[in-house]
Amino acid sequence: MKKARLSRDTVVFEELTCAFCGGRGRDPFDIMSSLSTCCVCGGSGKVLVRAPAVACAHCRGTWAVKTLTCTTCGGRGFIPHPVSPTVSCSLCKGSGDDASAPAMACLKCRGTGWMMEQFRKEKGVYE
Structure with missing residues (x-):
């Protein structure tokens, strides 16, 4: 868990595996190049979500709804609860x-x- 300070309240973030790239940090579709980084995690393979985090109900933690990136979690697979x-x-x-x-x-x-x-x-x- 990581902590960030916004105004007077301490905000805690969970570092979770990126659902879009599966933690690899690379574009899962190799559209531009096999070396291109994941557009959700920026290549780190991890995403920060405000704690406590739960799996996204709309995409069920998979990052996608049909063939579109989930608009609820932004492809992370998790949302803050x-x-x-x-x-x-x-x-x-x-x-x-x-x-x-x-x-x-x-x-x-x-x-x-x-x-x-x-x-x-x-x-x-x-x-």
Whole structure:
């Protein structure tokens, strides 16, 4: 874990294996060159995600949705999970997918599969 200091709060990051390149640091498709670096991790094979990190619900930790890079996690395969209480998204039922177009992230939870309980109470979002 790495620590960063933003204002007065200490932010902790987890160093995880890049889901896009599988930790190799190279472009997994060899489109430009077999020597080109991964566009997600920049060639390190690792990504930093704010702790605690969980697998992305939209791409299920694989980095891709159909043939597109996941817009929820940006290809990392992981997203930060808030420390405040959360509930499963009532629209996508926790899948992170838009029911009308599975390649798109849920508009209510933005592909995470959950919503913060405090947000639901403040905004009057109920099942």
